[in-house]
Amino acid sequence: MTPNKIVEEVVEKNKLFTDEKKYNSQKEQATKNKESLAELLIIKNLVKEDELYKKIGEHLKIPFVSLKGLDIRKDILSLIPNPLANTHHVVAYEKSNSEIKLAMVDPTDIETAEFIRRKTGLEPIIAITTPSDIKDALKNYRTGLEEELKIIEEKSAKQDEENGGDLKKKAEELPVVNIVSSILEHAIFDGASDIHIEPAETEIHIRYRIDGMLKEAMALPKNLQNGIIARIKVLANLKLDEHMVPQDGRFKIKIQEEKTAFRVSIIPVYDGEKIVMRLLPEGAKPLTLRELGFLPEVQEQMENAIKKPHGMILVTGPTGSGKTTTLYSVLGMLNQPHVNISTIEDPIEYHIAGINQSQINPKVGFTFATGLRAFLRQDPNIIMVGEIRDGETAEIAVHAAMTGHLVLSTLHTNNAPDTLPRLLDMGIPPFLIAYTTNIILAQRLVRKICKNCSKEYHLDSNAIKELGLVFDTEKIIPLLKKHADLKDSEAKLDKITFYQGEGCAQCKQSGYKGRIGIYEILPIDEELAKKINARATTAEIKEYARGKGMVLMSEDGIVKAKKGITTISEILRVTKE
Numbered sequence: 001m002t003p004n005k006i007v008e009e010v011v012e013k014n015k016l017f018t019d020e021k022k023y024n025s026q027k028e029q030a031t032k033n034k035e036s037l038a039e040l041l042i043i044k045n046l047v048k049e050d051e052l053y054k055k056i057g058e059h060l061k062i063p064f065v066s067l068k069g070l071d072i073r074k075d076i077l078s079l080i081p082n083p084l085a086n087t088h089h090v091v092a093y094e095k096s097n098s099e100i101k102l103a104m105v106d107p108t109d110i111e112t113a114e115f116i117r118r119k120t121g122l123e124p125i126i127a128i129t130t131p132s133d134i135k136d137a138l139k140n141y142r143t144g145l146e147e148e149l150k151i152i153e154e155k156s157a158k159q160d161e162e163n164g165g166d167l168k169k170k171a172e173e174l175p176v177v178n179i180v181s182s183i184l185e186h187a188i189f190d191g192a193s194d195i196h197i198e199p200a201e202t203e204i205h206i207r208y209r210i211d212g213m214l215k216e217a218m219a220l221p222k223n224l225q226n227g228i229i230a231r232i233k234v235l236a237n238l239k240l241d242e243h244m245v246p247q248d249g250r251f252k253i254k255i256q257e258e259k260t261a262f263r264v265s266i267i268p269v270y271d272g273e274k275i276v277m278r279l280l281p282e283g284a285k286p287l288t289l290r291e292l293g294f295l296p297e298v299q300e301q302m303e304n305a306i307k308k309p310h311g312m313i314l315v316t317g318p319t320g321s322g323k324t325t326t327l328y329s330v331l332g333m334l335n336q337p338h339v340n341i342s343t344i345e346d347p348i349e350y351h352i353a354g355i356n357q358s359q360i361n362p363k364v365g366f367t368f369a370t371g372l373r374a375f376l377r378q379d380p381n382i383i384m385v386g387e388i389r390d391g392e393t394a395e396i397a398v399h400a401a402m403t404g405h406l407v408l409s410t411l412h413t414n415n416a417p418d419t420l421p422r423l424l425d426m427g428i429p430p431f432l433i434a435y436t437t438n439i440i441l442a443q444r445l446v447r448k449i450c451k452n453c454s455k456e457y458h459l460d461s462n463a464i465k466e467l468g469l470v471f472d473t474e475k476i477i478p479l480l481k482k483h484a485d486l487k488d489s490e491a492k493l494d495k496i497t498f499y500q501g502e503g504c505a506q507c508k509q510s511g512y513k514g515r516i517g518i519y520e521i522l523p524i525d526e527e528l529a530k531k532i533n534a535r536a537t538t539a540e541i542k543e544y545a546r547g548k549g550m551v552l553m554s555e556d557g558i559v560k561a562k563k564g565i566t567t568i569s570e571i572l573r574v575t576k577e
Contacts, residue, residue, distance in 0.1 A: 002056055002106045002128075003504050004030055004037040010055045016047045034503050034511075039131070049130045053105075057128040062107045067093060067133040076100075077137075079120050081182035084189070087217070088112045091129075091137040095122060103129040103137070109505040115189045118255070167240040171230035179224065180231045184253060184277075186217065188260055190508075193279055195262075197232075199225050199272035210508075211447045211515050212320065229266070229273050236264040244268050250347075252282065263347060280349055286332030287325070293516035293565070295483060295556060301439065301521050306330055311438035312401045314388075316413045322445045322517055323410040324349055327384055330408060331355060334382055343384035344371035360386075368393040376400060385409040391426040398428055401436040415553065416442040416522035417541040420532055434529035442520040444553060446560070446570040449499055450507035454564060456497050463568070464493050470572055471554060479555055484562040499564040516565060518574070520553040 008027065010016070017023035023046055030037040041047045050066075057064040072093045079092045079100065089105035090112055100122040102113060113124045171177075183206055187195045192208035199205075204220045220228070233240050236249030249264045259282035266275050289299045305313055313330065315323045328350055335341060335354050342356045346368070351357065356378075360366055368385055369392040375383055376396075388394045388409050401407045413419045419440045423433050459467065467473060473493060480486040480496070490496045501511025522545050524532070531544060542550075551559075557571035 002036075002038055002053075003108060005502075005504075006056060006059065006108070007037045007041075007052070010052065010059050011041070011047060013059075014055050016052060016055065017041070018046055022046055034509055042131070049132060053128055053130045057107075060107060060128070063127045065093070065101075065103050065127040065129050065133075067091065067103055067129055067137045070137075072137060080116060081178075081186060084112070084115075084182070084186050085138060087186070089131065089134045090116070091134055092116075093137070099123045099125050101125045101127065103127050103134065105129065105131050105134055106505050111189075111506065119185065167226065167230040168234065171227065171234040171240070173227060176224065176227035176231050179220070180228055180235075181253075183217075183228075184260075184262070185255060187277075187279060188255060190217075191514075195275075195277040195279070197228065197275040197277075199269065199274065201271055204228065211510075211512055212445055213447075213510075225272055229275065232264060232275055232277075233266070236262070238264070238266065243273060258282075263349075278349075282351070286329045286350075286352070289329060289333075292322075292326060292329055293560065294519060295551070295559065297483075298519055298521050298551070298556070301523050302330075302441065305439035305523065306333060308406065308438050310401055310404045310406055312397065312407045312409065312436050313438055314409055314411055314419055314440045315443065316411045316416065316419050316440060317443045318412060318414075320445070321443055322515075323443065324386070326441065326443065326517070327408050327410065328352065331382075331384060334406075339381040340379055341382040341384070342375045342378055342380045343386070344368055344375065345384075345386040369396055372396045372400065376403075376405075380405060382406045382408070387411070388426075391428070394423055394426045394428050398423075398432045398436050402432065413442070415542075416440045416520045416550075417538045417545060419522075420536075420541060421538055424535065430533050430535055434524070434532040437524045439524065440522040442522075442553060443517045444574040445515045446518055446557060446566045446574055447510075447512035448514040448516050448566055449564060450501040450504060450511055450513040452506045452513075453502040453504035453511065454499050455502055457500055458497065459494055459568070461494075466572070467493075467568065470576065471558070475555075476558060479551075479558065480562050483551070483559045486562070496562065498561055498568060500567050500569075511567075512570075516560070518553050518557040518560060518566075518571070520551065520556065522550060 026040045054064045091103045094101040107128045194209040196207040206217045208217045235251040238247045238249045246267045252261045261280040263278040346360045503509035503511045507513040554575040
């Protein structure tokens with residue numbers, strides 16, 4: 001829908017409302033609940049739909065088009081995938097050899113127009129239309145889809161009758177191919193990291209994970225289920241007739257010269273087979289530490305650890321906290337012609353030229369431990385182990401670090417100090433941990449505030465009270481003075497300027513766009529090594545590190561919130577244990 005700010009400007013400038021008191025009430029509701037103001041005003045009959053959207057067009061200097069009664073050719077309509085048209089309220093209604101005319105409810109949604117330009121190779125010419133016009137035009141999609149589904153059903157019934165159903169043929173039917181392509185392309189366009197295809201009793205739910213949050217994308221009829229699953233199995237080169245055993249595979253697609261790999265996982269569930277696909281953009285360059293969100297002091301500590309010729313660099317955090325991305329960034333910095341780098345991963349997420357990458361295969365006995373042993377006979381300088389999961393892998397990694405190799409790996413612990421007792425629990429002698437570990441980095445991912453709709457705000461008494469349940473609020477002011485250039489006028493919590501996103505077309509009204517890391521770093525110095533050797537507890541290690549100035553993850557987050565990178569609510573969401 002058209003952004004609320006634009007609707008407000010147009011309505012108030014042209015006095016379009018019929019009742020000012022009711023208008024202000026709806027405006028307040030739209031702001032509070034992040035709803036579409038235009039939609040509320042139209043539902044409550046406070047403005048006339050056509051008049052509102054014509055005036056928005058005049059305001060934005062964009063032509064208005066009425067789609068009612070317009071006979072749109074099916075080949076033009078189908079240039080935009082049905083899910084995209086439904087989600088972003090856009091319809092193609094005319095085209096030439098070089099241009100495509102788009103009717104949009106939100107003509108400021110430049111990202112959608114750009115995606116259509118890349119997908120079709122045609123230059124978009126944008127016009128504004130009303131939501132009801134779009135709704136009418138989308139009925140043509142439904143008619144077309146119903147016809148296609150009917151054909152699929154008839155074919156399926158016939159095949160089932162003849163030979164028990166040919167899944168391979170079903171996977172190659174044009175409607176199924178188009179629907180799967182649409183699901184994949186829409187996910188790429190929306191910046192999703194994962195696609196979930198979940199069968200229910202009467203339909204199939206498609207959800208995308210965007211910036212770490214799962215969002216419903218579309219629901220499809222149940223009779224498409226077998227065709228969609230078969231199509232993805234064909235793409236990933238999996239067994240079509242296997243429905244009771246989990247399967248894993250991989251495939252790539254190319255859109256406008258950009259390749260994306262999909263890592264596929266299929267498991268049997270009550271209503272069929274659930275598919276989860278991880279999107280892995282090919283050719284993506286490793287990010288720098290600064291781009292990952294490292295504060296200058298933390299970045300310096302990490303760079304010093306990387307420069308050491310041997311020892312262990314450990315990155316810790318839960319699944320999906322960006323550990324592998326951080327390690328790839330470090331490998332990108334270390335990747336030079338004069339060094340031999342080998343990695344053993346599960347799975348290989350990104351291919352990096354100049355690095356020898358291996359994937360474990362437990363079926364043939366190729367585990368992290370056996371792979372790591374083999375690497376030591378490959379004359380490596382630097383080794384990356386995807387994850388230390390057991391005592392055997394930990395022991396080999398520690399011995400490799402002790403014998404002149406730089407070892408990078410990950411563990412699953414909640415914070416940096418917890419990592420050292422975790423290694424002790426795996427049976428590694430404390431003196432080996434103390435004298436081989438260079439640095440431990442704990443991290444989480446938080447959503448970034450959308451730059452387009454970011455606005456300032458101050459904490460109220462309730463927010464400060466909630467903050468006090470998680471943070472020592474007395475330490476926040478000194479922390480921000482040191483790391484975020486806090487002004488003297490902001491010496492009290494309720495005077496500090498923080499930021500949040502209002503919600504706009506660019507961030508799909510969420511107020512967030514993209515993600516960044518928050519970090520906690522623990523360098524192992526001589527004094528800390530002695531404490532580890534004496535089997536110090538997590539609390540003792542943390543107390544020592546805090547005395548040396550270690551910034552906790554939550555504090556790193558508060559600094560980023562003050563700098564307008566993320567929000568207080570995001571920090572509270574990801575750091576609560």
